[in-house]
Amino acid sequence: MTSCAQALVRLLEGYGVESVFGIPGVHTVELYRGLHGSSLRHISPRHEQGAGFMADGYARASGKPGVCFIITGPGMTNILTAMGQAYADSIPMLVISTTSRREHQRLGHGYLHEMLDQRAVVSGVCAFSHTLQRPQELPEVLARAFALFNCARPRPVHIEIPLDVLEMPADELDLRPRALPQAPAPAAANIDAAVKLLASARRPLILVGGGARRAGQAVQALAERLQAAVALTTNARGLLAPEHPLLLDGVQSSSHGRELFAQADVVLAVGTELGETDYDFFGLGPLALNAPLIRLDIDPLQILGAARADVGLLGDAKQGLQALLAALPQMPSSDWAQSNVARVNAAERAGWTGKQNVMQQMLDTLRDSLPAPIVVGDSTQPVYQGALGYRAPQANSWFNAGTGFGTLGYGLPAAIGAKLAMPERPVLAVVGDGGMQFSSAELIAAREAEAGVIVVLWNNHCYGEIRDYMTARDISPLGVDILPPDFAALAKSCHVQHLPVRSFEQLHEVLAGLKDTRQPVLLELDAAAFLSA
Template sequence: MSMTQSRLSGGEALVRALVAHGTELVFGIPGTHNLGIYRALAEHGVRHVTPRHEQGAGFAADGYARVTGRPGVCLTTSGPAVLNAMTAVTQSYSDSVPILLISPGMPLRHPGRGNGTLHEVRDQSAALEAVIGYSHRVQSVAEIPLAVAQAFAHMTSGRPRPAHLEIPLDLVDALDKVSEVAPLLVTHPPADAVTIAAAAGRLTTAAKPGLIIGGGAKGASEEITALAERLGAPVVATANGKGTFSEHHPLSIGAGLHHKAVADFVADCDSVLAIGTELASTDLWNGPLKFPGDLIRIDVDPAQMITNALPDHRLVGDARATVEALNQRLGKGSLSEEAVKRAERWQKLFRKHARTQGAVWLPLVEAMREVLSPGAIVAGDSAMACYYGTLSNLPLEGPASFLYPTGFGTLGYGLPAAIGAQLGAPDRQVVALHGDGGAMFTLPELATAAQERLALPVIICDNGGYGEIRREMVERSEPVHGVNLPGVDFALVAKGLNCHGVTVDGEDRFAAALRKAFAADRPTVIHVVGDLAGA
């Protein structure tokens, strides 16, 4: 801690600390109780983007964090605003994304049972602590820089998780002597050398190795590619791991663990290395994978190491550092023709299953494949066009190229996440992909994208409501009700929100609209109807 002190307001102390930790962009909405923070943002030149709802702010911060690898920052006012953002940060918690949610709270000496103060919540910090595991309410202006440093250390060490920082509203404008706190040094060590040596020995003797990569592997793309080639191991990815290992690589089987081909592939392997994946039901859909051979897991979270599957070798450590250490142990190698042929066999089975499951969306996916450039980012919603269509049928390359609300499975994620992703990666193509039901959850964020002048295609596949739930009702032989929604003219709505809008019902028209959208001066809603939308 520096001995240099300055007399600062709580808002000034907060923004200075954020800047010291590399914050350049904040997503948020001003309110009565956070104006002192907004004054400091303007004075320090921190870029601010104003979504139209706090949930959109949280999702945008999530998209930004996923593509940049840096914590996203979401700033709300107290009470209903921070609770609006709770869904978004819970999604971030579920998918291990570092988001700092900042809000004012009730005054320091606020009565415990309440007195009717504006935006009063009995204990909003406890509410956030209950769902994301980290919420800290500061007790003085002087504590704020320390609290920011602690929050960033929490988000960037071990398993990435969100954090909530609450500033009592009477501290936002209060003055006090404040000492700056330098960012804490966070290291990312590999697993211990003995365990790495044992795992390397097992992998060396494996005749039929395989790799499963999840969201926790996205910082180790180059190292994993080198390891897969050295071992001659085919690779399958989860939704959050999609693109980390290029799906154009000859060893890539594909993304999506729920296909029968993946279960059969794992059962055929004599050694499986799983990197940064929960092996959770939200990825598997059809029950746990069976590992007749050895299972080796790399995970930064010790508790996760033994959740959902018990490994024969437990490598607790940072994915990149641990895989790099494995590569050093294994030495150099070249990709054999036999390994490529083995991968091709599993690719064919995987693609057969994926194309069968996603058949109605294949024309849409093929058009996207034709238009998207290498390194493109698809921000998907929890929609049939995403989990049946693009997840397993649209090859992508590059970490964080498929942003998807896997664990919590919320609706409305795609559009605001795409906004955050585009602002975090302005040189990459970004596209949002929604169903018509989920699009309505955050549709006003079109105005945010228009205000920022983003050339963002927003694809809305209209199948007349909540198609997946409708399918499940039919499958259960139960009455179909509550799922069929009256049609919305999304192209017309888009124009009302200062975006371009077009309705398409054919593959050629869709591809042309997508190309035009990437060259536009603002967002373009592409309303997909008919067979192309899976209707």
């Protein structure tokens, strides 16, 4: 007999799933019966939140959905934060959980892991949640999830399977993956309206977000055709090469950037919410544009968002950009963008403090000491500096928890997921000593999975960002000067190499000497030593 659980695993194989993140429990053992003999690799994190962050990092690095197997009740409440981060950043994540037997649901009789309404709890952090009432629903519901990942705004999907349904026979099910629809292209009439505005522009500006992360060539080609200044959000970094003359630093939230934006005579926003964490980091107020706004997005609600669009292009970012390119005439030459990009970037960097320059140098050393690294950040001060100045070597190589949901503990497990997705590339997790304590147990999960993540620990013995924020608001710091563990002892207990680092020269030498891509290593940077050098 093929059970519903076994059928699920076979369908996942058919949709190209290669890895599953999860912690086995008595409610999910039937799923593990299905894993035996399958092609799926199972990764065991040490906490369900870690499972979700690993799936998130895997999805960002690979472009494929991250998949989790999660137990009823506490497993689902544990993964909610990770789902919230993925929801905020539009990351495809499939969470398969169990739930109580159908005859036990909503009775409150004290069954194991019982929740009165698990779907209601998870509803705010997923695109949809579905309870499987019988095995016959499985092929359709799973196809809906992969269709959403493929041609709509990709956000987490939750499918829960009652324990009795999990064991039901599913021999008669058609387990072939369904043909998935492709993302739509914007309507021709709207493309024409956008081209009319762009063709007349002499000071064009392009704002690019994570929704265009797979459309790098089209972004660059359109920017060069228009000779437009380009601002990339955190999740879009790397879509233009670091040295590209049209590339702005992360100036969306600075007065220098706002002044340049105000000069634009047409603005094209692609795959971006135009939200606070990318465009109003310093509290200057919502982004105000003086020029006509064209919005290209897969989500119609974003086109009708807070920033009023003069032209809305509903569809896939890559197809939309290619359609604009095909319809645009040759543009007259203009040096407005290049001269102003260089000026604004120089003004922005001239205003950085000594501390900011040190943290930027640290990030640049990470990038330049390794071949095309993927840098995954936690919510920590160097990562916030990277939002202003880090230039990723290529797309999908810089992502962190400093945007959207903004959770601590993301960096290490997300980097593990990215490394499992891209084992041939160096992957670094940039974490603070505070954030590291949220998910330090995943260090041994990295060792077990032979995920050779390079953990770069910025140890300032406190929640530094919050301490500085308190001080700036004339609040006496409280609860932020935390006692860190002995990270060398922690690494040793997790069978991971620990290397203390106290200078940029030493950091470069250590990184250049790391050859084993299967064994994680913890580099502990003494923040005080770097800042006082």
